[in-house]
Amino acid sequence: xxxxxxxxxxxxxxxxxxxxxxxxxxxxxxxxxxxxxxxxxxxxxxxxxxxxxxxxxxxxxxxxxxxxxxxxxxxxxxxxxxxxxxxxxxxxxxxxxxxxxxxxxxxxxxxxxxxxxxxxxxxxxxxxxxxxxxxxxxxxxxxxxxxxxxxxxxxxxxxxxxxxxxxxxxxxxxxxxxxxxxxxxxxxxxxxxxxxxxxxxxxxxxxxxxxxxxxxxxxxxxxxxxxxxxxxxxxxxxxxxxxxxxxxxxxxxxxxxxxxxxxxxxxxxxxxxxxxxxxxxxxxxxxxxxxxxxxxxxxxxxxxxxxxxxxxxxxxxxxxxxxxxxxxxxxxxxxxxxxxxxxxxxxxxxxxxxxxxxxxxxxxxxxxxxxxxxxxxxxxxxxxxxxxxxxxxxxxxxxxxxxxxxxxxxxxxxxxxxxxxxxxxxxxxxxxxxxxxxxxxxxxxxxxxxxxxxxxxxxxxxxxxxxxxxxxxxxxxxxxxxxxxxxxxxxxx
Amino acid sequence: xxxxxxxxxxxxxxxxxxxxxxxxxxxxxxxxxxxxxxxxxxxxxxxxxxxxxxxxxxxxxxxxxxxxxxxxxxxxxxxxxxxxxxxxxxxxxxxxxxxxxxxxxxxxxxxxxxxxxxxx
Amino acid sequence: xxxxxxxxxxxxxxxxxxxxxxxxxxxxxxxxxxxxxxxxxxxxxxxxxxxxxxxxxxxxxxxxxxxxxxxxxxxxxxxxxxxxxxxxxxxxxxxxxxxxxxxxxxxxxxxxxxxxxxxxxxxxxxxxxxxxxxxxxxxxxxxxxxxxxx
Numbered sequence: 001x002x003x004x005x006x007x008x009x010x011x012x013x014x015x016x017x018x019x020x021x022x023x024x025x026x027x028x029x030x031x032x033x034x035x036x037x038x039x040x041x042x043x044x045x046x047x048x049x050x051x052x053x054x055x056x057x058x059x060x061x062x063x064x065x066x067x068x069x070x071x072x073x074x075x076x077x078x079x080x081x082x083x084x085x086x087x088x089x090x091x092x093x094x095x096x097x098x099x100x101x102x103x104x105x106x107x108x109x110x111x112x113x114x115x116x117x118x119x120x121x122x123x124x125x126x127x128x129x130x131x132x133x134x135x136x137x138x139x140x141x142x143x144x145x146x147x148x149x150x151x152x153x154x155x156x157x158x159x160x161x162x163x164x165x166x167x168x169x170x171x172x173x174x175x176x177x178x179x180x181x182x183x184x185x186x187x188x189x190x191x192x193x194x195x196x197x198x199x200x201x202x203x204x205x206x207x208x209x210x211x212x213x214x215x216x217x218x219x220x221x222x223x224x225x226x227x228x229x230x231x232x233x234x235x236x237x238x239x240x241x242x243x244x245x246x247x248x249x250x251x252x253x254x255x256x257x258x259x260x261x262x263x264x265x266x267x268x269x270x271x272x273x274x275x276x277x278x279x280x281x282x283x284x285x286x287x288x289x290x291x292x293x294x295x296x297x298x299x300x301x302x303x304x305x306x307x308x309x310x311x312x313x314x315x316x317x318x319x320x321x322x323x324x325x326x327x328x329x330x331x332x333x334x335x336x337x338x339x340x341x342x343x344x345x346x347x348x349x350x351x352x353x354x355x356x357x358x359x360x361x362x363x364x365x366x367x368x369x370x371x372x373x374x375x376x377x378x379x380x381x382x383x384x385x386x387x388x389x390x391x392x393x394x395x396x397x398x399x400x401x402x403x404x405x406x407x408x409x410x411x412x413x414x415x416x417x418x419x420x421x422x423x424x425x426x427x428x429x430x431x432x433x434x435x436x437x438x439x440x441x442x443x444x445x446x447x448x449x450x451x452x453x454x455x456x457x458x459x460x461x462x463x464x465x466x467x468x469x470x471x472x473x474x475x476x477x478x479x480x481x482x483x484x485x486x487x488x489x490x491x492x493x
Numbered sequence: 494x495x496x497x498x499x500x501x502x503x504x505x506x507x508x509x510x511x512x513x514x515x516x517x518x519x520x521x522x523x524x525x526x527x528x529x530x531x532x533x534x535x536x537x538x539x540x541x542x543x544x545x546x547x548x549x550x551x552x553x554x555x556x557x558x559x560x561x562x563x564x565x566x567x568x569x570x571x572x573x574x575x576x577x578x579x580x581x582x583x584x585x586x587x588x589x590x591x592x593x594x595x596x597x598x599x600x601x602x603x604x605x606x607x608x609x610x611x612x613x
Numbered sequence: 614x615x616x617x618x619x620x621x622x623x624x625x626x627x628x629x630x631x632x633x634x635x636x637x638x639x640x641x642x643x644x645x646x647x648x649x650x651x652x653x654x655x656x657x658x659x660x661x662x663x664x665x666x667x668x669x670x671x672x673x674x675x676x677x678x679x680x681x682x683x684x685x686x687x688x689x690x691x692x693x694x695x696x697x698x699x700x701x702x703x704x705x706x707x708x709x710x711x712x713x714x715x716x717x718x719x720x721x722x723x724x725x726x727x728x729x730x731x732x733x734x735x736x737x738x739x740x741x742x743x744x745x746x747x748x749x750x751x752x753x754x755x756x757x758x759x760x761x762x763x
Binding site: 136165176180 | 514517523526533537540567570573574577581584585588589591592595604
């Protein structure tokens with residue numbers, strides 16, 4: 001079996017494993033099956049996807065040649081995001097066992113089956129080269145996510161999941177409308193074929209409407225301001241493992257889909273000209289950066305604070321996109337990767353605290369620096385990465401973003417990026433101050449350090465943050481290849 | 494006038510889409526929101542299928558004596574989308590039942606505000 | 614509703630017809646409108662009519678809930694098995710040509726098997742959705758009573 005023929009199995013293995021998992025009773029077997037499936041999927045992705053940096057991989061389902069059949073089409077942009085998603089899932093699974101046992105004590109077979117469906121849905125979106133296939137996998141992963149979020153122990157998790165369902169379905173239906181308009185005008189659903197056929201028909205209002213619908217639809221899934229309202233509640237009240245997984249993957253894949261449509265299907269020389277897309281995205285990005293960081297500074301619940309911080313970080317990514325240049329797109333992809341590392345590490349640290357203490361409130365963090373030193377140090381180091389201290393991964397992506405802004409002479413953007421980084425210092429410092437500079441109040445029980453199973457994955461991610469902050473060849477190389485694949489115009493035949 | 498009438502399908506799409514979208518955002522009752530979502534999705538289905546009809550084409554089933562068939566691909570796409578819609582409705586209604594049990598009401602507007610002050 | 618004579622007689626007449634019609638739609642999907650999803654829904658509708666007339670407990674004796682879960686998973690596994698058979702026999706995933714020697718026969722076999730898997734899954738999913746919703750009130754009341762008792 002050649003590399004190309006192995007590629008779709010990184011989507012199929014979790015899908016089939018979820019079927020097996022749904023029927024398994026108890027607590028150990030569902031987790032074990034999920035662990036095996038996730039690691040297999042990550043290994044298959046690691047074996048097959050790096051080849052996409054040189055040549056576009058194409059796999060035709062049912063051996064029907066595209067554009068008649070559905071194909072998976074992987075180039076450097078795809079491969080980068082898919083490797084990230086599979087890798088994050090593989091790191092999060094060993095962390096999951098203890099946390100899920102405490103927060104979701106019953107019916108874990110169904111819980112892990114939903115997780116595997118969400119994972120295979122996200123990987124399917126990333127690898128697919130057919131527009132409607134992207135919609136179907138988007139709905140698969142979204143429905144599984146709604147189910148996962150509703151497992152939270154607080155009853156507000158149900159409300160958060162319901163509101164996310166309403167907003168997410170509207171967003172996905174907008175994407176469907178956009179795809180429908182494109183199909184009406186060109187007669188094809190294959191992304192590469194659409195890119196070829198669109199230039200003749202693209203000056204019609206149908207195609208312009210399609211562009212608008214697709215951007216708004218994916219903007220909702222991406223949590224771009226002002227369509228971010230579902231994110232804080234969903235991340236806060238979901239089980240910790242679900243937040244750990246979603247924070248590193250869901251919004252990144254949505255950003256990838258938007259980029260794929262805006263750059264590959266609608267060529268950038270048209271999509272940024274017919275709509276004032278660069279200006280609009282820049283304004284929304286800056287608003288997101290400010291609003292997210294500002295509100296995060298005042299949140300008493302740490303998970304909620306990190307959720308608003310995620311909204312701000314999405315703003316950074318969209319800012320990189322709005323500066324339509326190789327450096328700008330590289331910065332966006334770099335931040336996509338690095339933010340996944342940072343945020344997942346932060347949420348893992350908070351999840352570990354929740355496992356030991358039972359709550360994620362700032363007042364329950366007091367004095368933990370002494371009793372849970374490893375956990376809080378991991379939080380502090382990952383927090384340094386969010387702030388953008390040199391030697392961390394966060395610094396690298398902000399450096400590229402500032403470079404991209406300077407290349408276009410946008411000094412005020414540089415100032416804005418620096419101001420929001422200062423805000424990040426404020427909200428990370430609140431936690432550090434509570435943990436190390438305040439005493440644990442007497443009425444709260446003393447807690448010891450967390451078990452190793454929770455600490456090791458967290459520290460692996462923290463170490464990766466520093467590794468990718470010092471040796472940037474892999475991430476910058478991958479991000480640059482991804483940006484060039486998108487801006488180079490069209491998917492390679 | 495005839496041009497307007499010949500696009501009757503698409504007028505219905507617009508009307509249904511707006512009614513559905515209005516129900517989603519203007520009604521607080523959760524069951525009504527889910528129904529609005531269904532209307533919204535149904536309008537998209539009609540849009541796709543109307544686009545698949547070819548002038549002079551008959552139904553896309555192979556049989557003798559027919560030369561021009563309508564496009565079968567939109568029908569397949571909409572079947573998939575209908576299944577997605579059914580699944581979304583099922584999840585939405587299940588969440589509504591659970592929320593009713595947890596909160597005692599399904600009027601969405603102010604639920605969750607009185608829970609312990611966690612948000613800003 | 615068992616006591617109502619008209620409903621009982623009409624249901625006893627109609628339910629087998631509904632299920633037969635469901636099977637007809639399932640296997641004629643390649644020649645006429647039909648296929649897995651529609652057939653599954655019609656079949657489940659017949660079962661739901663049975664529940665409405667005779668009660669949920671009687672219906673669950675016909676198809677127990679555990680069997681529904683297993684069938685639901687089995688349908689999708691059948692679909693994936695056909696796909697993987699295509700890979701094992703040398704083609705791509707969901708490639709029907711390697712399954713049988715004749716091209717036409719291979720496509721027919723592949724599609725009918727795959728649609729049958731879809732039909733089984735859809736029917737059991739709809740039946741499960743109905744069962745879980747129908748039982749929720751009594752389950753929840755029972756759970757609340759347990760919680761309230763010390």
